Amino acid sequence: MAPPRRALIAITSAHAPLYPGGKETGLFITEALHPFEVFRKAGFEVDLASETGKYSADWLSTTDEWLKPEDRKVYEDKNSEFRRKLDTMQTPDKLNADDYGLFFASAGHASLIDYPDAKGLQKFASGVWADGGVVSAVCHGGAIFKGIVDDKGTPIIKGRNVTGFTTQGEEEEGILDTIKSWDRPTIEASAASLGANYVSPPGPWDSFTQTDGRLVTGANPASATATAEAAVAAFDKLK
Template sequence: MAPPRRALIAVTSAHAPLYPKGQETGVFITEALHPFNVFRAANFEVDLVSETGTYQADWLSQQAEWLPEEDRKVWEDHSSEFRAKMDNLMKPSDVQWDRYGLFFASAGHASLIDYPDAKGLQKIAAKLYEDGGGIVSAVCHGGAIFPGILNAQGKSIISGKKVTGFTTKGEEEEGVLDTIKSWNRPTIEAAAKDSGATYIAPPGPWDAFAYTDGRIVTGANPASAEITAKDAVKAFDKL
């Protein structure tokens, strides 16, 4: 029997100063909104969850160059389906994993802070993947969750797989690599390697790029959120 046509989008609950004037990182809005739109258009029911049931929006993701007017209208409309679900986030204890066939880890640099220790989210994704035969997908920094999503052998579900995610070069270009190191967190490239995966770099740090390896679907950066979600739907439809 095919897994349920229902997607669960994880968002980071962390936030911390990151940008030059001390503005904070958090969930990168379009990295959750664009996949939400893709899944809804593909006739998925969609829910949103964070480890604590809370979130903060990333400062950069609210700036005009990263939040097009159409997206801004949805984001600022608290009665829109997306914003209403963001404002009433589920916690892992609210989630029955077997009601979902697709888990999608949205991102923002803040994901590097809480996803590695997000035991609730990790358990849901592991169950959905191992027991439910579903799709697990992540975009940009969302791959920070993978080292803790374990299979029956105690290895990451991306062990032996090929994945992409935000490049270390991109961190350097943004001037945030030292800050990430101060958080005592690995880059996405390092996390993939530590999990036994092969990291596949996009053509350039900001180019839209996604990679599918079986039931694992990953994307490289904010520009990749939509195509990653579309590829996740394609992988789901093959189940």
Template sequence: MALPRKALIAVTSAHAPLYPDGQETGLFITEALHPFNVFRKAGFEVDLVSETGSYQADWLSLQKDWLNDEDRKIWEDHSSEFRSKLDHILKPGDINYDKYGLFFASAGHASLIDYPDAKGLQSIASHMYTDGSIISAVCHGGAIFPGIIDPKTGKSIISGKEVTGFTTKGEEEEGVLDTIISWKRPTIEKAAAEAGATYVAPPGPWAAFAHTDGRIVTGANPASAHVTADDAVKAFDKL
């Protein structure tokens, strides 16, 4: 049976001070926007969902270096399809998982806070994986993987798989590793290892890089959101 050409983008509900002047992390805008654009261009219908049906934008992701003029125009236009869906973001209870063929966990450092315990999102992804869907994540989105269980094995769907995600070196370069430790959350590299996966590092913390292992497609950082979504579509089209 062909899977529905419909993608579900998960968004973090969390926010917390992270940056030097106390500005907060939340959803890293382009890590949801770029995949949204890729999926729409590839003929997918796309919905956005968060664990609590709420979100907050990450401060850094709204700065000029990270949100170009074209992306900013979409973000600031509440009638654009992307912004409208974000403004009316769904909750797990609104989602019928068998209507989707691709799950994509967008990110922002805030994902480290809520994704590990996001039982609603994890359950959707687990059901989708069991049904043969593509499961994808970019940057800190991989924080959701340890809780996405494969009922066949009772282990995380990334156990025995190769994945990438934001590097611990990148956390050090950003000066946020101590904050993450204070949240009592593992880095993406550590979370992958603890879930039984092999972490594949990008050429550098900020290099665009994605990795596919079967039906698991992962990307390393904000610059990788587009290529990760592209690779997720390629993996979907091979099913």
């Protein structure tokens, strides 16, 4: 029997100065919103959760360049399903992984800060994996894989193909030193340390995904929709 057609989107609860003028990183809005819309369209029930039950929006993700009018309308409407669920998020310990067939880690640079130690979200995702479900992440969401393991305690990405935000992209944005000050590895370095095969997109900002069985990853904000669609496709192959 296939796992439940229900998805949990993980949200970073971290925030930190990253942009000029001390503007902060946090949740990159469309990396949660676009997957939410894909999953709902595909007939999934969708919930949101962060390690603390709280979130802050990434400043860059709220600018006109990254939050298009149709997305802004949904995000700023406090009565939209997405915004209501974002504002009333659960913590993972209040949810049962057995009720979900798909786990999706949204991101924002802030994910590098809290996801590596997000024991609740990692335990939840490990449960979805153990039950035969799909585990997915986009952009910096791959930071969460540090603690998502199989029943033998092995990272689920070991020996598998994954993608995520490139180190080249961090350099182009001029924020590699900030990441180092957080004492966190880049997604490429984290994947390598866990024994995964990191596959780079053609360019840092090109939409790009990787599917390796029940593991689905995407490279950047432009990949959020495609990654969610690939996760649905992987789910629909489950028996």
